[in-house]
């Protein structure tokens with residue numbers, strides 16, 4: 001054997017384990033993660049590193065497989081790596097990955113969004129939900145000539161300066177609902193009210209109605225767990241906005257194209273002035289969008305005075321992935337399947353938790369199990385959850401090969417790739433509670 005040939009006994013570098021990657025990540029990435037909630041601070045322990053995902057299964061570098069109920073935080077509505085998305089991305093990439101000049105997929109995506117979400121007459125693409133929300137807020141301020149915005153405690157709209165005030169998601173998990181680094185002069189322009197509390201909102205409008213540019217909300221708040229608007233609540237918000245000339249913005253980054261083709265606004269029959277979108281329309285690639293009434297959207301540059309732009313906005317790979325995913329959902333009526341899977345999961349969860357101090361919420365393919373028996377209708381109720389008990393259940397589920405979001409204050413997601421058997425397995429760990 002020549003010296004140049006590898007010997008059968010040569011030492012191969014050991015494949016990295018989750019633990020070794022975590023130690024390396026901690027040295028070079030703040031907190032070891034590129035988005036805080038992934039650090040497992042809400043549940044303790046070390047995160048695992050995933051290098052493969054297919055259908056409803058994720059596989060970590062240590063070779064463990066988990067049934068995934070996070071679905072990359074919402075986008076994976078068909079499960080991971082669906083063939084239609086892989087094919088669309090592969091084919092599109094052969095012709096270029098970014099042009100920075102108009103491309104045909106942008107037109108197809110804009111037409112698709114406007115068809116599926118009738119309140120959206122014109123739409124602009126961004127690269128993330130955060131960017132979409134940031135732009136929608138600027139547009140609302142530019143259109144109305146007003147500065148104040150109203151948001152709801154526990155709603156999370158990405159890490160936009162004006163909206164990291166009493167925010168949900170990772171900010172809530174880490175106990176930092178108000179971020180450092182946001183000028184107080186900006187934060188004072190954000191009024192916050194509890195969700196499902198109409199009187200509180202009426203109070204803000206009474207006091208500051210003529211200053212309010214917009215009211216922004218997740219119509220189904222899903223960043224402090226998941227709770228639903230009470231009957232008539234969304235209608236009442238819309239009425240107040242109209243009476244005072246404020247715009248109504250629905251943040252449907254999570255619910256858009258997931259709860260129904262037209263999102264939560266289709267289910268609740270409300271027509272917001274502006275809508276922010278993301279996740280599902282990118283098929284797992286970075287994407288966001290905001291759209292609404294043409295009269296408002298036409299205030300954007302180059303038509304109007306509100307500036308908004310992006311080198312990678314309308315990126316062909318993201319749009320090819322998103323369009324492929326939406327087409328497959330429409331072709332197979334994926335929403336009906338998701339509702340049926342959601343109902344099956346709900347039935348087995350409810351029977352497993354009967355008589356236990358737990359509260360389960362579900363709408364379509366989104367769900368949350370709160371470790372409290374108090375009814376949860378807003379952030380204050382959600383915070384009554386026993387987060388230590390949640391953490392124990394999270395780790396017990398992980399040991400059973402089930403991955404839920406690593407925080408009490410996140411929603412769970414079902415995909416069309418989950419089977420009734422997967423859903424039953426997800427409730428196993430509940431029996432031990």
Ligand code: HOZ
Pocket residue numbers: 035036037038073169170223410
């Ligand atoms: N804010 C996201 C959940 N609502 C988490 C995103 C991530 O950590 O990837």
